[in-house]
């Protein structure tokens with residue numbers, strides 16, 4: 001990948017732009033204060049370079065907050081690739097992305113995200129050693145989304161306990177937007193604990209799969225507005241906004257998607273509606289936590305699961321700050337992250 005330019009920004013350490021043939025890629029490094037910036041590669045059909053840059057900046061910030069709040073010695077970074085993974089992804093492109101990551105000399109460690117699989121990482125790893133989430137046959141942990149789902153599951157239980165006095169899912173209704181890797185795993189965990197699960201996906205096969213497991217399927221335009229105890233956004237960001245909030249009929253929002261709130265101020269509207277929002281960067285840290293176990297070497301399932309369990313305590317601490325110090329839940333989460341990011 002040819003690196004076009006590297007630019008320093010006010011709130012980010014730098015952004016690097018690269019390209020291979022017609023495909024453009026951007027790596028945004030928000031912070032390396034706590035350690036190398038880690039975050040996945042997202043390949044998406046962005047409508048413009050500005051949209052892709054905006055996404056890279058927001059997602060790399062979210063990675064900094066997530067790792068800091070989770071107590072990891074990792075910073076925040078993200079790579080976005082402008083292109084359709086079904087049409088534009090090739091071995092040459094993946095190798096070029098490996099060169100791009102390698103050119104930053106370990107400042108950025110890459111992983112998978114939407115449009116990039118663990119198998120793709122195996123190709124990228126031919127050109128860089130700064131990659132985690134490799135397939136198991138290469139000594140990696142493979143897909144980290146089951147751990148993300150587990151962390152969201154623990155977060156839901158902790159939020160239920162805060163609101164209803166019990167973490168039990170029996171008789172509780174959870175609506176999941178997006179039944180992909182995170183949403184699908186989460187649905188199975190919830191169903192196994194007796195929850196009623198409503199779900200939606202834009203891909204018919206995912207709906208069929210979920211229906212066969214016991215999920216009640218709703219059209220994509222209706223899922224956010226179903227009466228439920230917990231709404232769990234597990235598709236894309238920005239779905240909680242001025243337009244959708246007045247129509248929500250949930251008590252809790254807790255999901256896997258990054259940047260669920262379109263704007264930070266949306267948390268005030270949620271407060272007014274009496275909806276408890278668990279910040280995504282606290283609830284969805286299971287993936288990066290399990291990747292950090294891979295980075296330490298000798299990854300085991302048990303060790304990763306044990307580490308992800310720590311999310312329960314962090315959501316508990318967040319809700320304590322919310323209750324005792326009067327901070328809204330987003331502020332409480334940001335305090336937890338910035339205590340490390342801005343500490344000595």
Ligand code: NAD
Pocket residue numbers: 113114115144145146148177178179180181182183200201202203206220234235236237256257258284287288
């Ligand atoms: P995925 O692509 O496997 O699943 C997303 C699913 O959402 C897809 O099946 C897609 O068809 C569906 N979808 C898209 N738009 C929709 C809509 N409007 N309504 C209903 N469904 C829709 O991705 P994933 O790995 O499950 O990740 C889901 C979200 O969680 C993403 O925002 C991702 O950034 C975030 N996240 C994932 C991980 C991880 O470990 N995979 C970690 C942290 C955060």
